[in-house]
Amino acid sequence: MPATKGVFGLAFKxxxxxxxxxxxxxxxxQRLAKLGQLRESGVDPYPNDFKPSxxxxxxxxxxxxxxxEELEARKGExxxxxxxxxxxxxxxxxxFVQIQDRSGRIQAYAKKDILGEAAYNTFKLCDMGxxxxxxxxxxxxxxxxxxxxxxxLRLLAKGLHPLPExxxxxxxxxxxxxxxxxxxxVNPEVKDVFVKRSRIIKFxxxxxxxxxxxxxxxxxxxxxxxxxAAKPFKTYHNALQMELYMRIAPELYLKRLIVxxxxxxxxxxxxxxxxxISTRHNPEFTMLEFxxxxxxxxDLMDLTEEMISSLIRELTGSMKITYQGAEIDFTPRWTxxxxxxxxxxxxxxxxxxxxxxDKAVLFSKKLGLKIPEGLSHGKILxxxxxxxxxxxxxxxxxxxxYPLDVSPLSRKNAKDPSIVDRFELLVAGREIANAFxxxxxxxxxxxxxxxxxxxxxAGDAEAHEMDEDFVRALEYGMPPTAGEGxxxxxxxxxxxxxxxxxxxxxxxxxKKAVSQSSPSAxxxxx
RNA sequence: GAGCCGCUAGCUCAGUCGGUAGAGCAUCUGCCUUUUAAGCAGGUGGCCCCGGGUUCGAGUCCCGGGCGGCUCACCA
Numbered sequence: 001m002p003a004t005k006g007v008f009g010l011a012f013k014x015x016x017x018x019x020x021x022x023x024x025x026x027x028x029x030q031r032l033a034k035l036g037q038l039r040e041s042g043v044d045p046y047p048n049d050f051k052p053s054x055x056x057x058x059x060x061x062x063x064x065x066x067x068x069e070e071l072e073a074r075k076g077e078x079x080x081x082x083x084x085x086x087x088x089x090x091x092x093x094x095x096f097v098q099i100q101d102r103s104g105r106i107q108a109y110a111k112k113d114i115l116g117e118a119a120y121n122t123f124k125l126c127d128m129g130x131x132x133x134x135x136x137x138x139x140x141x142x143x144x145x146x147x148x149x150x151x152x153l154r155l156l157a158k159g160l161h162p163l164p165e166x167x168x169x170x171x172x173x174x175x176x177x178x179x180x181x182x183x184x185x186v187n188p189e190v191k192d193v194f195v196k197r198s199r200i201i202k203f204x205x206x207x208x209x210x211x212x213x214x215x216x217x218x219x220x221x222x223x224x225x226x227x228x229a230a231k232p233f234k235t236y237h238n239a240l241q242m243e244l245y246m247r248i249a250p251e252l253y254l255k256r257l258i259v260x261x262x263x264x265x266x267x268x269x270x271x272x273x274x275x276x277i278s279t280r281h282n283p284e285f286t287m288l289e290f291x292x293x294x295x296x297x298x299d300l301m302d303l304t305e306e307m308i309s310s311l312i313r314e315l316t317g318s319m320k321i322t323y324q325g326a327e328i329d330f331t332p333r334w335t336x337x338x339x340x341x342x343x344x345x346x347x348x349x350x351x352x353x354x355x356x357x358d359k360a361v362l363f364s365k366k367l368g369l370k371i372p373e374g375l376s377h378g379k380i381l382x383x384x385x386x387x388x389x390x391x392x393x394x395x396x397x398x399x400x401x402y403p404l405d406v407s408p409l410s411r412k413n414a415k416d417p418s419i420v421d422r423f424e425l426l427v428a429g430r431e432i433a434n435a436f437x438x439x440x441x442x443x444x445x446x447x448x449x450x451x452x453x454x455x456x457x458a459g460d461a462e463a464h465e466m467d468e469d470f471v472r473a474l475e476y477g478m479p480p481t482a483g484e485g486x487x488x489x490x491x492x493x494x495x496x497x498x499x500x501x502x503x504x505x506x507x508x509x510x511k512k513a514v515s516q517s518s519p520s521a522x523x524x525x526x
Numbered sequence: 527g528a529g530c531c532g533c534u535a536g537c538u539c540a541g542u543c544g545g546u547a548g549a550g551c552a553u554c555u556g557c558c559u560u561u562u563a564a565g566c567a568g569g570u571g572g573c574c575c576c577g578g579g580u581u582c583g584a585g586u587c588c589c590g591g592g593c594g595g596c597u598c599a600c601c602a
Contacts, residue, residue, distance in 0.1 A: 025535085025536055025553095025571075026535090026536085026553075026554085026570065026571050027536060027552075027553050027554090027571085028536080030553065030554070030570095031553095087562080087563085089561045089562070089564050089565095090558090090561095090564090091558055091559055091560085091561075091564085091565095092557070092558045092559075093558080093559050094558095094559035094560080094561090095559090095561090096560075096561050096562080096564085098562090107561090107562085109559095109560075109561090111559060111560095112559075113559075127552095127553085128552075128553095139560090140560095141560045141561070141562090142560045142561085143560070143561070143562065145560090145561085145562070147560080147561095161536070162536045162537075162552055162553070163536085163537080163552080164536080164537045164538085164552095165536090165537040165538055165550090165551050165552070165563095166537090166551070166552080166563065167537095167538080167550090167551065167563055168537070168538045168539090168551085169537085169538085170537070170538090171537090171538070172533090172537085172538090172594090173594065173595060174533090174593070174594045174595080175537090175594095177594085178594095186537095228602090229601095229602065230601075230602095231601090273601075275600070275601050276527090276599085276600050276601055278600085278601080279595095279596080279597095280601090281600095281601065379602080382602060383602090386602075402602085406602055407602090424602090431602085434602090462601090462602090500595095500596095510593085510594080511592090511593065511594085512593095513593075
């Protein structure tokens, strides 16, 4: 009604300033008016003294199996629930509402006879999307639905925005990412993904601590961004007057802790890489890295197999998952194949490409690969591998023995110094884990860094930096160690059948939204 | 960075050949004390992403820009 809108719109303006009531939808104005009515009738629309006694799921579990007669007999048992109104079916002097809390939904029945005139009038001013709390006992409706009959009811937080549509939910992808709280509120399958993500991380944490690993946290702000080949984010510390980088990997710090004698450490935390964004890349992403002294990359293949297969059993009760239509079987033991054998198996390459760089260049050209001038032999072989073999590994596969010059931190193979004792775990054609026997020879490590510096000088922006303190740490002696990194986001994608990394990150990185509230923002963008 | 697609009411979407901007849900008013996307009747609600251009006339056609999605490139 226009008169009501005008009156309460004006009343609100006086107390809270004009900006809030301008440029808003009609429904926002209507809800503001209801807020005003509630305050005028002495109801605090945002109280904080209500404590629910239980949850929707717990109530359903406890009372769901009982017959209507049994429920009638237990009318004296009162429960209290708090949550958001997700549906409202109003009959005038009685009403059904669906209440959603963290556990799920349950129906409540509000009847004027029971609640009384004043409380029912307050309830009438509650809308879909408001948070309410109520107390009552259980009964079953004519249609058989377990329902709480409210004996008292309170508004706990007034919502001023209408909720997305009850049937289709929120499907606009951009809105889902920018307003993830709405996505989580109305799309239950989205919440399921993040519940699963939480369980996965907890499982891994328990798995490793159960094997005497210690969880640690190492610097995210680093003066030398090391441990991976990637472009870092740069930042500046004012008081220290120094440039810092967001870390691209924790590796070099975790290995310092191995030098220190911690022997078994892991970290689950964020890495930051200043690179492109895609369905598989977010600028910040979560990485598990763990290091185990007196072990080799062979040991880590066994450990990884055990960790991931038991994780999948725990999560699904089975050893198989479906990812984007492909069935993937994690039953051990997984295939193990070297980069060299994989190339020979999946292409018609001759063996001499591994000994003769010119032959490798020739073969890569035959494949149609664009190989920049000056690319090292090992990098060319890696490119060939990625082209011909990587997409073939749908089932979990350990690909071992990468070329030396793409692995500046790995231990050389004892028999063939052109390759390293390293593996990547590939699933659905994607890298899930990367691990190696760690290089602990400080002289060798220094030479590798120096080679990286040469590549950097030759134009490779992602070549590794020299880290003198890390080399010095190795000079004190690092026990023989194996280390591994697992991209948590990509693992979660796999286990939740999510096609995009944005589906498994709560707030994925997007460009700055064009402001809807300040008209001047359009000018700022030009 | 390139190509393709999208952007219309709070949400989900129509909008024909360029000719007065629509539906469902939500919301508002009235009725309704066991509903299940409750129902019945009647209303409100629009910077058609932004800026130019063509035209008597642009949501629609053309150009430029923004944001998003997908694919490719990049990212071992």
